[in-house]
Amino acid sequence: MQSQKPMIHFNVLGGAEQIGANSTFLNFGGTGIIVDAGLHPKNRSVHAFPSIHSIEDEPTDALLITHAHTDHIGALPYILKEQPYLRLITTALTRDITSVMLQNTNKLIREQIDISQFKQDALSLYTKETAEYISTVFETYSYKEPFEIIGRRGLMPVKCTFFDAGHIPGSSGILCEWNGLSVFHTGDVQFKKQTLIPGASFPKHHIDVLFCESTNGAKESEELSFATSKAELAKFINAISNQNGSILIPSFALGKTQEILCIIFEMQQKGLIPTLPIFSGGMGKKISAIVDRYCYTSPRIKPGFEIADIPQIDIPYDDIEKGPYFSTPSIVIASSGMMNPGTISYKLAHSWMQKRNYGIAFIGWQDPDAPGYALSHSEPNQKFMFGPHAVKRQCAIKNFRFSAHACKEDLLGFIEQVQPKLLVLLHGDQEACESLAASASNIMHDGMKILLPMQGKKYSFEKE
Numbered sequence: 072m073q074s075q076k077p078m079i080h081f082n083v084l085g086g087a088e089q090i091g092a093n094s095t096f097l098n099f100g101g102t103g104i105i106v107d108a109g110l111h112p113k114n115r116s117v118h119a120f121p122s123i124h125s126i127e128d129e130p131t132d133a134l135l136i137t138h139a140h141t142d143h144i145g146a147l148p149y150i151l152k153e154q155p156y157l158r159l160i161t162t163a164l165t166r167d168i169t170s171v172m173l174q175n176t177n178k179l180i181r182e183q184i185d186i187s188q189f190k191q192d193a194l195s196l197y198t199k200e201t202a203e204y205i206s207t208v209f210e211t212y213s214y215k216e217p218f219e220i221i222g223r224r225g226l227m228p229v230k231c232t233f234f235d236a237g238h239i240p241g242s243s244g245i246l247c248e249w250n251g252l253s254v255f256h257t258g259d260v261q262f263k264k265q266t267l268i269p270g271a272s273f274p275k276h277h278i279d280v281l282f283c284e285s286t287n288g289a290k291e292s293e294e295l296s297f298a299t300s301k302a303e304l305a306k307f308i309n310a311i312s313n314q315n316g317s318i319l320i321p322s323f324a325l326g327k328t329q330e331i332l333c334i335i336f337e338m339q340q341k342g343l344i345p346t347l348p349i350f351s352g353g354m355g356k357k358i359s360a361i362v363d364r365y366c367y368t369s370p371r372i373k374p375g376f377e378i379a380d381i382p383q384i385d386i387p388y389d390d391i392e393k394g395p396y397f398s399t400p401s402i403v404i405a406s407s408g409m410m411n412p413g414t415i416s417y418k419l420a421h422s423w424m425q426k427r428n429y430g431i432a433f434i435g436w437q438d439p440d441a442p443g444y445a446l447s448h449s450e451p452n453q454k455f456m457f458g459p460h461a462v463k464r465q466c467a468i469k470n471f472r473f474s475a476h477a478c479k480e481d482l483l484g485f486i487e488q489v490q491p492k493l494l495v496l497l498h499g500d501q502e503a504c505e506s507l508a509a510s511a512s513n514i515m516h517d518g519m520k521i522l523l524p525m526q527g528k529k530y531s532f533e534k535e
Contacts, residue, residue: 254280356383
């Protein structure tokens with residue numbers, strides 16, 4: 072009797088030709104594994120969440136988290152309401168950060184989601200107690216430490232291993248090996264070293280199925296040069312401080328805040344910019360404290376270096392419009408990165424815009440509907456809509472690119488190295504996914520297939 076060829080089934084629950092609600096389901100012969108549980112950064116309907124109902128007849132046994140950004144963990148309580156018996160597995164650092172990030176997600180859900188769109192109790196786990204409880208039930212594994220998952224309907228275990236993804240502290244790519252078949256999910260990846268953490272350390276062998284993020288799939292390496300961006304930022308800070316002004320840097324609390332603090336500290340130590348007071352605080356400071364606890368056990372450019380080693384002053388939240396940065400040239404790092412209404416960066420921007428000698432440095436991606444996008448694309452003394460307000464700005468504005476996602480060249484290098492039989496492109500807009508797919512088709516062997524999946528559709532892969 073001829074033995075059956077190993078076959079897996081998979082379903083992209085979110086993140087198909089978009090960035091948001093990232094989640095992928097994999098069925099290894101009756102063992103069901105979900106990778107990530109993201110919340111869409113903009114959509115506030117039922118489509119803000121992964122399409123978990125498309126797998127209601129599938130076996131579901133474990134939920135693996137690649138990293139703690141909201142577009143990868145924000146739907147954890149939603150999915151656990153539907154699938155309460157899932158094993159939760161991640162790295163120790165991601166587990167600890169997740170607890171803080173979910174507290175912020177709870178607030179977002181309460182303020183921005185119309186719960187009448189959902190069936191009764193669907194969002195009932197978005198509470199402080201649940202966020203704290205989730206952190207206690209995670210199983211954690213170190214990078215390159217294999218662990219096994221076997222489902223209630225599974226006949227043989229799936230061996231899983233986390234690999235450092237170089238995206239943010241604690242981030243992972245995930246290798247799953249089953250019945251002679253290998254699947255690798257990159258999560259969010261950066262192959263180049265950043266100032267705080269080294270680049271990704273991924274497997275260097277053949278992979279049967281590769282799920283690859285595509286955020287920068289249409290961007291070449293020269294568009295994303297860290298060295299160029301650092302030099303331009305130093306020039307901008309010097310120009311503003313020479314005018315006796317202060318610099319506001321809107322920043323995401325996880326990843327960007329820790330990285331930009333390290334960049335500024337490095338430039339000060341090298342004498343590239345003056346040693347201005349650095350103001351920070353809020354959720355970014357809480358996350359930095361967690362990251363510091365892993366300064367020896369999580370990959371770092373300088374093992375043992377702590378964010379707390381960087382001199383910082385707390386932003387005076389009780390009276391932010393009268394802070395010392397309005398009388399002394401300073402650098403203020405404040406969330407949110409997109410300047411969402413009600414956040415510290417949004418409030419400070421209103422005052423900053425009125426000062427001709429002040430400057431705002433944007434260091435990351437801006438959603439086209441966000442106030443930060445409108446401000447970063449505004450012209451001096453020309454009216455534009457900043458949230459609900461029509462305003463003019465006098466301050467200087469400059470956009471910088473410190474991407475924690477790999478460029479097209481590096482993604483193609485990894486794809487060529489592992490030579491997958493099936494390449495599944497995720498976590499990118501249509502242009503990025505199609506551009507990466509076109510380039511990948513030029514470097515791959517004849518038998519390789521490339522898939523730009525549709526959300527909620529079931530796919531299969533059989534090993535020859």
